Amino acid sequence: MDVIVCVRKVPDTAEADVMVEKSGKDIEKSRLTFTINEWDNYAVEEAIQMKEKYGGTVTVVTVGQKDVEDVLRRSLAMGADKAIRVDMEDPDDAYTLANILCAVIKNQKYDLVLFGAQSGDFNRGVTGAMVARMLGIPHATMVNGIEVLDGSIKASRELEGGLNEIYEIKLPALLTIQTGINEPRYVSISGIRKARQKPLEVLTPSDVGVGSIEPMIVLDKMYMPPPGKLAEFIAGSPEEAAAKLASILKGKGVL
Amino acid sequence: MAVFVFIEHREGKLMDISFESLSAAQKLNDTVVAVVAGENVSDLAEKVAKYADKVIVAEDPKIDTNNEAYTRVLNELIKKEKPKVVIMGHSSMGMDIAPALSVDLGLPIATDVVKINPEGGKIKVTRSIYNGKVLADYNLKNADTYIITIRAGEFSADDLKEKNGKIEIVDSLLKDEVADKKFVGYVQPVVGAVDITQADILVSVGRGIKDKENIPLAEELAKTMGGVLSCSRPIVDYGWLPKERQVGTSGKTVKPKLYLALGISGAFQHVAGMKGANMIVAVNKDPKAPIFSVAQYGIVDDILKVIPALTQKVKEIKG
Known part of the structure; x- marks a missing residue:
């Protein structure tokens, strides 16, 4: 089973103070930390578990400038065999990105292509299925379980309300992976150091053979959401705040 | 000009996102055309007709709850009717269908949209990004048809206006059964000890x-x-x-x-x-x-x- 996993480096904005740059075209990134997109981490783990079970190879692919290589090294340390980076700025437009990734993947040997179901920065949830279409292979998004059969796979897709649906899909296929599908392994610093010997290929856009692509969607401006109705904040030390909250709850008849 | 709304239903029930999609479509002040596809969907079509100017019913047992089949049916209907906008949920189903349609038909797509702003013939959308901490406006490339998936909870079904549209039944649009992707079945959530x-x-x-x-x-x-x-x-x-x-x-x-x-x-x-x-x-x-x-x-x-x-x-x- 040869598996290709497309990964992406994203800023960790869950608990960070996020501000829009003056240009309105980006956020201020200097104080943010960056990691592999959470969904992609599960996809890499899933690919490596397949390799451990069925043999084959795992190739990780990303698009971006040199600073995104650490997510590739991390994936190599987890157990991927080879990494490919297309050396260009990450395109804002998912359609452009999908075209580039498709051009890379179609020159590789693969049975399965994995993506994260979405990314934590733009939550578009669109690139994987687009690439499947461009490659002309079947796909399933939001996959939370995979069973490998002979020449096909059974994929469980997450629906709303805890319901799942099962598809049987012929290989080669493309799946986008939902979080929680597995337990991604821990990556140590020494593991990353050791993985430096593994091949990391850098391709230029012209190596890939993608000309200029008209984006489907173009950013006009970013801005902070208008301040909405906010909670009534309870101030004080943890003990003081807890005491005030407890008496509010008692007053409201909840306790 | 028409706005298509893809109606999502599961196990004989209409999903909430279908009504939210109808609500998003009504706000565009165009003819709202709901598309209900599947097997035995005439009851569902009647419920949807209340809020649409027209309902297209694509009744076909071959669809068999298969997202690929829905994609092909929508593809044929979009080519035939040339709607200005196609709206569906940014749901599990929408995520499977909408990007495929976009590539197949070469139409621009915006996903997980929280606001749709038509400007003349063009469409601008607002998306909520970076964990909801930033809003972003995007322009879609000029096209005859735009595909938009909406975020659940952003277009309230409470402001739906009654339209009581007519129902139009179309012949099967699915030429063949889908060979490479077969729907096997649903797996119900595990009932645990705690509710x-x-x-x-x-x-x-x-x-x-x-x-x-x-x-x-x-x-x-x-x-x-x-x-x-x-x-x-x-x-x-x-x-x-x-x-x-x-x-x-x-x-x-x-x-x-x-x-x-x-x-x-x-x-x-x-x-x-x-x-x-x-x-x-x-x-x-x-x-x-x-x-x-x-x-x-x-x-x-x-x-x-x-x-x-x-x-x-x-x-x-x-x-």
């Missing part, structure tokens, strides 16, 4: 709980308050609590008297599952966490300090 939807008080933990070892702290608080422990998605993903405890789009929808959100940032998927609570209290160390805009009371602090203090105070009050 969080029945609890009056939910003490709910998120990423801020930091470690599996800290879960008993929250469990003790829940017990002291006479409530039940629930959680947000990451806690289930990490395997710290079972799926039956999960609140949100992919978990349970709850309406307790009190929802105490501890270390939960308030992603829209989570909020969709708990915004109906009578009272929401949030504790989070990030004062800008979106959870504070749905909560009535908030404490900005580390939950690992607040939880034991609150357990103590509740014990004192309860005597």
Whole structure:
């Protein structure tokens, strides 16, 4: 089973103070930390578990400038065999990105292509299925379980309300992976150091053979959401705040 | 010009997102054409007709709940009717179908949209990005048809206007059965020992709980308050609590008297599952966490300090 996993480096904005740059075209990134997109981490783990079970190879692919290589090294340390980076700025437009990734993947040997179901920065949830279409292979998004059969796979897709649906899909296929599908392994610093010997290929856009692509969607401006109705904040030390909250709850008849 | 709305239904029931999609379509002040595809869907079509100018019914047993089949049916209908916009949910189903349609027909797509702003023949959309901390406006490339998927909960079905449109039945549009992707069946959620939807008080933990070892702290608080422990998605993903405890789009929808959100940032998927609570209290160390805009009371602090203090105070009050 040869598996290709497309990964992406994203800023960790869950608990960070996020501000829009003056240009309105980006956020201020200097104080943010960056990691592999959470969904992609599960996809890499899933690919490596397949390799451990069925043999084959795992190739990780990303698009971006040199600073995104650490997510590739991390994936190599987890157990991927080879990494490919297309050396260009990450395109804002998912359609452009999908075209580039498709051009890379179609020159590789693969049975399965994995993506994260979405990314934590733009939550578009669109690139994987687009690439499947461009490659002309079947796909399933939001996959939370995979069973490998002979020449096909059974994929469980997450629906709303805890319901799942099962598809049987012929290989080669493309799946986008939902979080929680597995337990991604821990990556140590020494593991990353050791993985430096593994091949990391850098391709230029012209190596890939993608000309200029008209984006489907173009950013006009970013801005902070208008301040909405906010909670009534309870101030004080943890003990003081807890005491005030407890008496509010008692007053409201909840306790 | 028409706006297509793809109607999502499952196991004989219309999904909420279908009504929200109709609501988004009505706001564009064009002819609203709902597309209902599948097997035995005439009852559903009648319900949808109430809010659409026209309903196209593509009845075909070959569709067999297969997203690929829905994609092909929509493809044929879009080519035939050339709608200005196609709207569907940014749901699990929409995520499978919409990007494929976009590539197949060469049409621009915007996903997970929270606002649609038509400007003449063009379309501008607003998306909520970076964990809900930033809004972004995008222009779509000029095209005859635009594909848009909408975020659940952003287009209220409460403002739907009655239209009582006519129903048009079309012949099967699916030439062949889908060979490479077969729908096998549904797997129902596991029924566990605890039903969080029945609890009056939910003490709910998120990423801020930091470690599996800290879960008993929250469990003790829940017990002291006479409530039940629930959680947000990451806690289930990490395997710290079972799926039956999960609140949100992919978990349970709850309406307790009190929802105490501890270390939960308030992603829209989570909020969709708990915004109906009578009272929401949030504790989070990030004062800008979106959870504070749905909560009535908030404490900005580390939950690992607040939880034991609150357990103590509740014990004192309860005597």
